[in-house]
Amino acid sequence: MSLEAAPVEVNAQVPAKPVKADSPWRIAVRRFARNKLALAGLIIVILMFLICYIGPLLSPYNLYDYKLTDKNLAPNASHWLGTDKLGRDILLRTMLAGRISLAVGLVATIITVLVGATLGAVAGFYRGFVDTVIMRFADIFSSIPTLPILIIMGTVLSDLKVDPSNRIYFLMLMLGVLSWMGLARLVRSQILTLREQEFMLATDALGLKDNRKIFRHLLPNTIPIIIVSATLSVAGAILSESALSFLGIGVVPPTPSWGNMISAANNLIDFRKRPWLWVPPGMCILITVTAVNLIGDALRDALDPKMKK
Amino acid sequence: MLSSQVELGISIYKPGGILMRQYIIRRLLQMIPTLIGISIIVFAISAMVPGDFITAKNNPNMTAEKAEQLRHIYGLDKPEYERYFIWAGNMLKGNMGDSLQHKQPVTEVINTYVWNSFIIALATLILSWVIAVFTGVFSAKFQYSFFDRIVTLTVFLCMSLPSFFIGLLLIKLFALDWKLFPVSGMTTAGHNDAGWAYIKDVVKHMFLPTLVLTMLSTGSLTRYFRAGMLEVIRQDYIRTARAKGLKEVTVIFKHALRNALLPAITLLGFELPALFGGAMILEKVFVWPGIGQVYLESINMRDYPFMLGFTIFLSILTLLGNLLADVLYGIADPRIRLK
Amino acid sequence: MAKQTVETKTLVEFKNLKTHFHTSAGVVKAVDDVSFSIREGETLCVVGESGCGKSVTAMSLMRLIETPPGEIAGGEILFEGKDLLKLSKRDMSRLRGNEVAMIFQEPMSSLNPVLTIGEQICEPLILHKNMDRKEAKKRAIELITLVGIPRAEDIFHAYPHELSGGMRQRIMIAIALSCDPKLLIADEPTTALDVTIQAQILDLMREIKTKVNTAIMLITHDLGVVAEMADFVVVMYAGKVIEEAPVIDLFKDPQHPYTKGLLKAKPVLNQKQERLYSIPGQVPNPVELGSNCHFHDRCEFCMEICKTKEPPLRIHGDSKHKTACWLYEEEGKVQ
Numbered sequence: 001m002s003l004e005a006a007p008v009e010v011n012a013q014v015p016a017k018p019v020k021a022d023s024p025w026r027i028a029v030r031r032f033a034r035n036k037l038a039l040a041g042l043i044i045v046i047l048m049f050l051i052c053y054i055g056p057l058l059s060p061y062n063l064y065d066y067k068l069t070d071k072n073l074a075p076n077a078s079h080w081l082g083t084d085k086l087g088r089d090i091l092l093r094t095m096l097a098g099r100i101s102l103a104v105g106l107v108a109t110i111i112t113v114l115v116g117a118t119l120g121a122v123a124g125f126y127r128g129f130v131d132t133v134i135m136r137f138a139d140i141f142s143s144i145p146t147l148p149i150l151i152i153m154g155t156v157l158s159d160l161k162v163d164p165s166n167r168i169y170f171l172m173l174m175l176g177v178l179s180w181m182g183l184a185r186l187v188r189s190q191i192l193t194l195r196e197q198e199f200m201l202a203t204d205a206l207g208l209k210d211n212r213k214i215f216r217h218l219l220p221n222t223i224p225i226i227i228v229s230a231t232l233s234v235a236g237a238i239l240s241e242s243a244l245s246f247l248g249i250g251v252v253p254p255t256p257s258w259g260n261m262i263s264a265a266n267n268l269i270d271f272r273k274r275p276w277l278w279v280p281p282g283m284c285i286l287i288t289v290t291a292v293n294l295i296g297d298a299l300r301d302a303l304d305p306k307m308k309k
Numbered sequence: 310m311l312s313s314q315v316e317l318g319i320s321i322y323k324p325g326g327i328l329m330r331q332y333i334i335r336r337l338l339q340m341i342p343t344l345i346g347i348s349i350i351v352f353a354i355s356a357m358v359p360g361d362f363i364t365a366k367n368n369p370n371m372t373a374e375k376a377e378q379l380r381h382i383y384g385l386d387k388p389e390y391e392r393y394f395i396w397a398g399n400m401l402k403g404n405m406g407d408s409l410q411h412k413q414p415v416t417e418v419i420n421t422y423v424w425n426s427f428i429i430a431l432a433t434l435i436l437s438w439v440i441a442v443f444t445g446v447f448s449a450k451f452q453y454s455f456f457d458r459i460v461t462l463t464v465f466l467c468m469s470l471p472s473f474f475i476g477l478l479l480i481k482l483f484a485l486d487w488k489l490f491p492v493s494g495m496t497t498a499g500h501n502d503a504g505w506a507y508i509k510d511v512v513k514h515m516f517l518p519t520l521v522l523t524m525l526s527t528g529s530l531t532r533y534f535r536a537g538m539l540e541v542i543r544q545d546y547i548r549t550a551r552a553k554g555l556k557e558v559t560v561i562f563k564h565a566l567r568n569a570l571l572p573a574i575t576l577l578g579f580e581l582p583a584l585f586g587g588a589m590i591l592e593k594v595f596v597w598p599g600i601g602q603v604y605l606e607s608i609n610m611r612d613y614p615f616m617l618g619f620t621i622f623l624s625i626l627t628l629l630g631n632l633l634a635d636v637l638y639g640i641a642d643p644r645i646r647l648k
Numbered sequence: 649m650a651k652q653t654v655e656t657k658t659l660v661e662f663k664n665l666k667t668h669f670h671t672s673a674g675v676v677k678a679v680d681d682v683s684f685s686i687r688e689g690e691t692l693c694v695v696g697e698s699g700c701g702k703s704v705t706a707m708s709l710m711r712l713i714e715t716p717p718g719e720i721a722g723g724e725i726l727f728e729g730k731d732l733l734k735l736s737k738r739d740m741s742r743l744r745g746n747e748v749a750m751i752f753q754e755p756m757s758s759l760n761p762v763l764t765i766g767e768q769i770c771e772p773l774i775l776h777k778n779m780d781r782k783e784a785k786k787r788a789i790e791l792i793t794l795v796g797i798p799r800a801e802d803i804f805h806a807y808p809h810e811l812s813g814g815m816r817q818r819i820m821i822a823i824a825l826s827c828d829p830k831l832l833i834a835d836e837p838t839t840a841l842d843v844t845i846q847a848q849i850l851d852l853m854r855e856i857k858t859k860v861n862t863a864i865m866l867i868t869h870d871l872g873v874v875a876e877m878a879d880f881v882v883v884m885y886a887g888k889v890i891e892e893a894p895v896i897d898l899f900k901d902p903q904h905p906y907t908k909g910l911l912k913a914k915p916v917l918n919q920k921q922e923r924l925y926s927i928p929g930q931v932p933n934p935v936e937l938g939s940n941c942h943f944h945d946r947c948e949f950c951m952e953i954c955k956t957k958e959p960p961l962r963i964h965g966d967s968k969h970k971t972a973c974w975l976y977e978e979e980g981k982v983q
Contacts, residue, residue: 037462140346143631145582145623147589149354151608152616156357235469242471243590247605265477272485282474289469297465545757551712552752553772553823554745557737567762642762 028224031302038298041291048288052098061089063096063256075276082276084264094280097256101285104172104251105238111176112237113230116183117222121214123184124191135188138181146178150240154249164252171250175237183229190222224303231296235289242285258285333636340628347624348397355617356389396614400621406614410607415618419600425495426587426599429515433522434580440527442566445534449542450561460531467528476521476594483517490516493596518595522588533576537569544568574641578634582626659831659863660709661685665723667701667708670716674935678704680887681723683961686831686880691857691864693878693895695871695910697931701887702867706833709865710750711740727831746776749824753836755817759808765792766804769823776827791822794859796852814845821852828860835867850876871910875899880968883907886932886942889961893969903964903971905947941974949975 032038067087075082081090123134153174157167194200195218203213244250245259253260258281265271265278380386384395399406405415413421448457484492491497495514502510541547542565550564551557587601596602600619607615667679679701686692694702707713709725711732725732727748732740752758760768769791770784779787785804792800795818808816817837824832834853838846850873857864866877874881878895883904891904902908909927929946941947944954953974961972 136343136346139343140350143343143624143627144347144351145586145620145627148604148608148620148623151589151605152354155608239471243473246473247590262474262477271477271481275481278477282471282478285471285474286466286469290465293465293469545752545754546760548712549752549758549820550760552710552744552750554741554743554776555771556741564760568760571762
């Protein structure tokens with residue numbers, strides 16, 4: 001520990017400097033990678049996507065295989081998760097349903113981010129009257145109970161006899177539009193502080209247009225909080241979609257979604273005797289949402305510079 | 310920072326103090342435009358629904374003529390904006406109208422069913438707070454221990470539960486397969502229990518739905534308390550408390566927990582709508598005769614007076630809950646002075 | 649300050665104390681083989697730059713090192729002859745706040761914001777002195793008056809945020825004194841305060857010392873405070889004691905180059921100086937320090953032996969003045 005330790009120690013010190021100069025993104029990646037639960041979550045989500053999007057291509061069955069001879073089979077070697085009352089393979093249906101549920105979650109979130117970030121940025125940038133109006137709208141929207149409104153809107157869709165294949169687009173829109181408030185508030189408060197900083201003075205000096213200031217200079221600085229909020233919102237959207245579909249007013253058959261597959265449990269015999277009809281999609285929701293939440297939480301820790309360890 | 314604050318601070322901001330009353334009045338006034346906005350949006354969305362109560366009933370004996378008559382009686386034949394003003398005017402007078410489905414005033418329907426939801430919500434509230442405080446405190450105290458890791462994972466599972474699915478799964482396992490609890494409802498059909506037997510019966514029926522609701526709300530609460538405790542434990546005054554020779558139990562539960570609970574008191578205000586709002590889907594799954602299920606039915610049946618009335622009721626509860634949260638915080642934290 | 653010539657009893661003795669912290673970068677030996685003692689009624693100042701281990705020494709005495717990451721890796725801390733490191737948690741709690749009390753650097757955050765001042769002063773009285781609420785309140789009000797705050801009754805019911813920083817530090821002192829401790833540890837008690845308030849707090853501590861005759865272990869980086877308060881001084885550098893001496897000896901005849909540097913770095917009034925002296929270089933990285941004189945790379949007298957071997961802490965004259973430096977050793981002189 002006497003003579004030899006010293007040079008080793010010096011060497012250990014040297015690379016320490018450039019590491020500190022790393023970009024915040026690389027630091028965030030490293031912090032994220034240290035969180036084992038979140039890594040597990042990330043792997044699960046990637047697997048879930050792969051299985052849902054590639055799996056059906058490898059399946060020997062297709063969605064319109066009505067083989068009534070094979071109906072209501074319990075899980076077995078050829079039908080790993082059994083079949084339903086029309087003889088359709090549950091594994092295939094679960095994977096196809098996953099495509100829908102994941103897509104609804106993602107697109108709804110994109111809409112939330114577009115609406116929320118834009119409104120938040122505009123409110124924070126212009127302040128004054130614009131800000132008051134937007135934030136008052138946010139207050140109004142967040143005081144309306146979300147689930148009932150979604151249910152009412154879902155009923156409207158049913159009454160308007162919207163084509164089942166188009167319904168998911170409306171659903172994405174509904175979910176997205178009803179959950180922008182939280183993100184808008186976050187972005188607004190960030191923009192309010194950012195716009196007071198010196199680099200904004202520079203953009204004034206350059207005579208940049210407002211929309212360039214907002215979208216090129218201010219919003220990029222709020223990307224960390226947007227990412228975190230968006231991740232958590234994917235989880236929320238998947239849950240909301242499944243609840244609506246379970247009630248029969250979200251994604252409706254024949255389009256499968258995890259939620260509407262669970263509504264098989266509304267039939268007492270299926271509920272009691274054939275759990276393979278409704279347990280697998282439920283588990284998929286649970287696993288996916290948990291994984292997404294784990295990722296979101298780890299991202300918050302990784303991207304939040306205030307949470308130093 | 311001067312000591313003159315000693316006299317100033319304590320009295321007038323506290324309940325009954327002049328400034329507190331002014332603050333509450335100002336906040337209540339601010340609610341009015343928000344409420345108007347809410348009522349317009351809610352009414353507009355429901356007005357988009359093409360059918361109405363008459364068509365939704367699907368009565369085969371209904372002739373076009375009779376339907377028109379009924380529509381006239383219910384005022385469904387008037388233009389939308391006119392209906393809005395009639396409805397909003399009645400709401401202002403405290404008259405929520407009659408539920409078409411229940412043939413009773415909306416307030417009465419609410420009163421009949423809301424308490425069934427309330428007992429579950431209250432049990433959930435108490436259980437989830439007790440569990441969350443304890444697990445939160447211990448996983449913060451033993452951060453990164455095995456216990457903490459288990460708690461963290463469980464918390465994330467709970468936060469990610471699809472309520473209806475877990476409800477179904479529990480019914481299947483606990484009620485149908487193992488027959489430990491009744492499948493559905495609030496009381497056993499055919500029993501006319503009274504007194505203790507009745508309470509026992511209800512508690513048995515309550516168990517599963519309360520369990521699901523508790524799981525749902527405990528997750529994020531635990532996380533909240535854990536984070537709060539971790540923050541507080543690092544504070545200088547905790548070191549002071551230890552340096553005084555206080556027992557660790559006193560340090561954690563008196564000095565740390567009080568500070569960690571402060572911001573959480575805000576959450577108590579936010580619980581207000583949950584206490585009276587019922588759980589729509591879960592009540593349906595458990596066939597619990599609560600307000601949530603009635604609300605869900607009212608949407609299906611196009612029972613506008615009830616649907617609109619209850620939605621506004623929930624919105625008002627949400628707004629009052631926010632106000633309550635701020636007021637509670639002001640009362641609890643000696644440092645906060647309401648502006 | 650009248651110096652006591654009569655040999656008084658030793659109150660606390662640190663014997664080869666080692667307190668380590670296990671960090672992701674490696675083991676930090678925050679306190680490495682530290683020995684010194686505090687006599688009854690004496691004011692001992694521990695001086696050093698931030699991070700030299702002076703607070704950790706005090707926290708080790710209180711057994712308030714957070715484990716993990718911290719750990720008392722070896723040594724003894726004798727308080728009235730018994731080893732504190734061997735006490736059970738319960739016995740240690742009984743001692744804390746009772747026979748040994750501590751005040752901290754940050755008066756603004758050291759008091760619990762949600763409890764009244766009175767409650768916080770009464771706590772140790774009820775716990776250690778078995779007082780009931782009424783007696784405790786009476787005593788608390790006396791204590792508030794003792795530390796020089798008027799309107800004690802009002803202050804008793806006030807919350808910390810209603811008081812200024814100086815008042816809060818007075819309250820901290822009141823809490824510390826509540827059980828008549830034999831040792832009062834003050835960890836940079838004036839650093840966070842305005843200069844005028846600093847002087848008031850020091851005056852208060854001195855005044856109280858004469859009243860209650862408690863020993864004080866005062867941790868500071870301010871030599872002005874040392875000159876004003878200390879009977880005996882311990883100088884620490886990078887986890888080690890490098891010099892200890894009665895205060896007059898230290899100021900008159902500083903031996904260790906680091907101590908000399910510190911005294912040069914201090915501005916002296918009425919004395920024209922071109923520029924304030926500052927010791928060149930930085931405090932070494934505390935992770936995995938070698939076994940040598942840790943000051944060697946900043947020392948203008950650095951010799952070959954300083955880089956490879958650790959100097960012992962020894963008396964180099966006839967007084968109680970000890971120094972750890974090769975300049976005063978035979979091995980050093982040989983070179």
